[in-house]
Amino acid sequence: MDERASLVVYRQILCCVKVCLWAFFALGVSANVSAKEKLRVAVAANFAAPLKAIAEEFTHSTDVDVVITVSSSGTLFAQIMHGAAFDVFLSADTARVKALIEAGRVSTSDVEPYAVGQLAFVSRSAPITVKELLSRNNDVLSLNSYKLAIANPKLAPYGEAAKEVLEGHARWNNMRQHIVMGKNVLQTYQFYRTGNVDSAFVAYSLVKDEPNVDIVSPRLYSPIVQSLAILIAPATAQDTHFSQDTHFAEDTHKKLDSQARQRQLAEYFVNYLLSKKVQQKIEGWGYKPVSSLSASKE
Amino acid sequence: MTEALTPQAWQAIWLTLKLALITSLLLMVVATPLAWVLSNWQHKTKPFVLSILALPLVLPPTVLGFYLLVAFSPQSTLGGAWVSITGHPLAFSFEGLVLGSLIYSLPFALQPLYSGFTQLDRRYLEVAQTLGLTSFQRFFKVVLPLCKAPAIVAFGLSFAHTVGEFGVVLMIGGNIPGETQVLSIALYEQVEALQYQDAHALSLCLLIFSFLLLTGLYRFSGKGALGWNLASR
Numbered sequence: 132m133d134e135r136a137s138l139v140v141y142r143q144i145l146c147c148v149k150v151c152l153w154a155f156f157a158l159g160v161s162a163n164v165s166a167k168e169k170l171r172v173a174v175a176a177n178f179a180a181p182l183k184a185i186a187e188e189f190t191h192s193t194d195v196d197v198v199i200t201v202s203s204s205g206t207l208f209a210q211i212m213h214g215a216a217f218d219v220f221l222s223a224d225t226a227r228v229k230a231l232i233e234a235g236r237v238s239t240s241d242v243e244p245y246a247v248g249q250l251a252f253v254s255r256s257a258p259i260t261v262k263e264l265l266s267r268n269n270d271v272l273s274l275n276s277y278k279l280a281i282a283n284p285k286l287a288p289y290g291e292a293a294k295e296v297l298e299g300h301a302r303w304n305n306m307r308q309h310i311v312m313g314k315n316v317l318q319t320y321q322f323y324r325t326g327n328v329d330s331a332f333v334a335y336s337l338v339k340d341e342p343n344v345d346i347v348s349p350r351l352y353s354p355i356v357q358s359l360a361i362l363i364a365p366a367t368a369q370d371t372h373f374s375q376d377t378h379f380a381e382d383t384h385k386k387l388d389s390q391a392r393q394r395q396l397a398e399y400f401v402n403y404l405l406s407k408k409v410q411q412k413i414e415g416w417g418y419k420p421v422s423s424l425s426a427s428k429e
Numbered sequence: 430m431t432e433a434l435t436p437q438a439w440q441a442i443w444l445t446l447k448l449a450l451i452t453s454l455l456l457m458v459v460a461t462p463l464a465w466v467l468s469n470w471q472h473k474t475k476p477f478v479l480s481i482l483a484l485p486l487v488l489p490p491t492v493l494g495f496y497l498l499v500a501f502s503p504q505s506t507l508g509g510a511w512v513s514i515t516g517h518p519l520a521f522s523f524e525g526l527v528l529g530s531l532i533y534s535l536p537f538a539l540q541p542l543y544s545g546f547t548q549l550d551r552r553y554l555e556v557a558q559t560l561g562l563t564s565f566q567r568f569f570k571v572v573l574p575l576c577k578a579p580a581i582v583a584f585g586l587s588f589a590h591t592v593g594e595f596g597v598v599l600m601i602g603g604n605i606p607g608e609t610q611v612l613s614i615a616l617y618e619q620v621e622a623l624q625y626q627d628a629h630a631l632s633l634c635l636l637i638f639s640f641l642l643l644t645g646l647y648r649f650s651g652k653g654a655l656g657w658n659l660a661s662r
Contacts, residue, residue: 205621230623276503276517283604285622311521311603314621322603326502327520 167196170396171216175204175223176317177289177334178246178357181416182221189403195396203315205286211362212236218397220360221245223315224288228358241361245404247419248355250292250347253323253338254330260345264330265300271329272305280311280322280331289316292352293332299351336417354424361401366391438631440607441615448523448611449591452530456538456587459531461580464542465568468549486536490596497529497601521603526611529597538587545579546572578650585646589639 174182179201186197200207204223211220212234222228225244231237258264258271264279271277282290290312297303311327313319316334323331338344366388403409410420434442467479485493501508501520511519519525549572557567573580595613602609604618612635619628 203621205623208623209620227623276512278518278521280603283618283621285618311605314599314604314617318600321498322520325498326504327498327508327518 167194168392168396169196169198170218170393170400171198171200172219172221172400173200173202173207173211173215173217174221175207175357176201176315177223177248177336178221178418181246181336181413181418184416185404185409185412189400193399195400197400203286218361218363218393219400220362222358222360223248225356225358226288228360231360231362237360237362238364241364242358243401243405244356244421244424245359245401246357246413247421247423248289248292248357249335249349249417249419250289250296250332250352250355251335251338251417252330252332252345252347253341254343254345255323255326256329258330259343261296261347261351265296265302272309277309278311278328278330279306279309280313280319280328280333282316282319282332283312283314287313287315287319288355288357289332289334290319292347292355295352296332296347334417339417356424357418359401359404361394361397363390363394363397365394434630434634435627437606437610438612438615438627441610441612441631442634444523444607444610445592445612448526448530449588451527452534452591453538453584453588455527455531456534457580457584460535460538460542460583460587461573464539464546465572467539468543468546482539483536485533490533490594491600493533494529494597494600497525497532497597501525501601520601521605521609523608525601526598526609529601530591530594533594533597534587534590537590538583541579541583541586542576545576549575582646582650585642585649589642589646592635592642593639 172182182199186199189195190197200217204227207220208227208230211217211231228242232239232242252261258269263269281293284290284294294303297306311322313322316337319331320333320337322328335346405421410422413420498520499505501518503509503512503518508519553571553575554567557571562570593613598609598611598614602614604610604614612631616628616631619631
């Protein structure tokens with residue numbers, strides 16, 4: 132009796148295993164069938180949310196999957212310099228992209244601004260506005276417990292802008308003991324949201340739906356120009372000539388084809404991002420379109 | 430080597446050593462009696478208590494950091510009480526880091542002590558009892574001298590673990606030089622800011638330091654454990 136019972140259990144287990152194997156197999160096949168073309172985009176944390184929405188629409192209209200990696204610009208820069216396979220890099224600043232040019236990783240023509248960031252000030256107690264914060268008779272400076280969060284100026288362009296605002300009014304040095312730094316603008320906002328700081332300088336895109344948001348006048352800081360780089364070089368024919376081996380040449384040819392195609396996709400995506408339609412939408416996410424740069428220069 | 434490190438890096442090194450020393454000393458005070466009580470305690474809820482105490486071992490530091498950040502907020506009970514006592518918030522302060530590190534490194538102090546205490550030959554204690562020593566005296570005159578090796582391993586491990594702490598400090602520290610900017614955070618900042626040369630120098634220091642500390646610990650625990658085994662036979 133016991134033996135028979137255990138045999139039944141054994142058969143049931145075997146059956147389960149079979150079903151699982153079939154399921155895995157079927158999944159694998161369907162995944163293969165639906166293998167679309169892929170574009171890998173690395174994005175700075177502050178632009179992740181808009182990029183996801185933009186990528187969704189891009190995939191909808193082109194059937195190209197956009198694989199998004201979110202991190203801070205510095206981390207992404209290091210990964211790119213060490214061979215991470217991204218096709219497009221959306222940095223939070225222009226410095227990191229320029230560093231890629233200097234390192235010979237991308238050419239100058241593959242770099243372009245894609246959005247202009249706006250600095251915002253949020254606060255849950257006095258001072259409520261930037262003007263109050265910067266005013267001479269502001270008494271929070273005497274309060275030991277007052278904390279103001281900014282992104283690390285060394286790492287994040289929004290932090291640099293915040294420092295510029297404070298320095299411009301000779302507030303940097305006497306505010307120093309009240310300042311707490313986040314590694315990026317998202318963490319800075321997290322400090323504020325969890326209630327650990329009273330006020331914070333963050334990206335307007337993060338807080339556009341909050342009460343008590345004060346957009347900092349663009350005259351108080353240099354523009355936060357967010358630039359992108361196409362990381363995949365245009366395929367050139369000269370790469371093929373060094374080999375006489377036909378088999379190898381064929382391989383190289385195939386590789387070149389796929390590289391050329393990938394480059395095409397990357398360019399297509401960048402053009403989409405810079406198109407009037409998307410640039411107009413960017414304002415809704417709390418950024419200014421790239422065109423605002425040339426407008427303010429004139 | 431001295432020239433390779435910036436003054437900011439030296440400040441971070443000093444702060445890290447201070448944090449690690451204070452944390453591991455406090456941990457010894459907390460973990461030694463706790464481990465002793467646990468090793469003598471039998472109850473069906475014991476597995477639950479042990480799991481709770483071992484949680485910092487397996488939880489991602491970001492989870493711990495996030496909970497601490499929420500608990501440190503002046504709106505919460507703990508954070509609010511701290512502000513009303515000291516006048517400044519717990520997050521982004523050195524005291525906050527010490528509290529975070531205590532929780533983060535607790536299992537590293539507790540586990541060697543706990544296993545040391547459970548492996549202790551109880552006959553010594555029985556003999557001591559027949560000689561009329563109180564339980565307090567037995568602990569200090571018999572248990573502790575016999576468990577010197579696990580105690581030093583516990584101290585060393587919690588020290589080393591606090592030196593290498595990153596995720597928790599990143600979330601509750603706020604990167605203030607001289608206050609919360611420890612080695613790992615300074616290093617992270619240098620890597621992020623593309624100052625790779627400075628980052629290399631600091632990384633190398635940390636690597637050598639950690640290696641030496643661990644080698645010392647392994648050598649010691651090897652010898653110590655052997656001596657302890659011999660003594661118990």
